[in-house]
Amino acid sequence: MTTIRVTRRSSAGSGDAETPAVRPGAVRLELIDPVSARTTLDGAWRPRSSDLTTELAPLLEELSRRGIRATRVAFNPGSWAAAPRRLQVGDRTVRLGWFRHLDPQLLNLTGDLRRGRVDLLVVPPDTTKADARRAFAAATDRANSAEPTVLLHDLDAPEPDSGQPAR
Template identity: 35%
Template sequence: MTTSPTVSLSSQMPGERVALRLRLDTSFQSGPLDGAWWPQSRDLQVEAADLVDHFPDLIGRIERLLFSRPDWDAVSGAPSMHRIHAARGRVKVGSFPSDDTHVMIVKMSSGQRLRLLVVPSDTEPGLASRVMQQAADDRNTESPSTLLGLSGPDQSHIGDAVWDDHAASHA
């Protein structure tokens, strides 16, 4: 079963926010991804807070996020981010220096982990829609890099392999 909470693909005015652009496969049983998220910018604090605050209540509450650094803009000289501040409260976040998976691992309060493809914010709406649909299809076997049309080694295994070590060291 695929759910698509208000996916808005309309053009937006600068500074104007649209509804959360998220597509999920709620069977969460197979494939390299559980869905896709198309953030509106490369600002991790703003976009992760939007994800946390507007994530479908029927799926659960987000407890932690593990992100791929190349998907987000870094603030020069700023300390690395360990928490984001959302209306629903603070949420722990983490990343790995060598991670270039284009995936956001979402740990729910139930303990369930979801792997969301992060579609670059500047992606053309038609392409973003197709990529999100494929990522949320439980029959999808393509890696995140392949779905995004990127070349290079598949690193989709990195996030899961090191999540527990990272979470334990930053708990």
């Protein structure tokens, strides 16, 4: 079993290994808040790469800043580069588990007893800004019942032709 401790150097070059390289708010994340009845998705996250080890620490720090403390993360291994079984984030160890049956566009976070499970749509890093905005809006719509991959696929689908001329 491998545990990786993530320390990042500040991009400002201060030399302090504990200074986050990603400033607060730089994580591309949107959550449904406050929590109400169970929804298909609790929000959307758009990582900058497919390296889960690199991307996860800033996400978990941002979630913690928002009052969500995840201790386990489940993901589909087909969507990410190889990842360790454990990741040290700040003062805690987060367990990572890969499950091929999970939707490839889903990140499942557990461990926060107050909020319960958090399911995030993973918007691929190469998605255009316009498509990412649409994906975030759909994922945070409480009426949404689409599974993550279906939701992203439906965003790519052409608008049905109404037979009316464009205005």
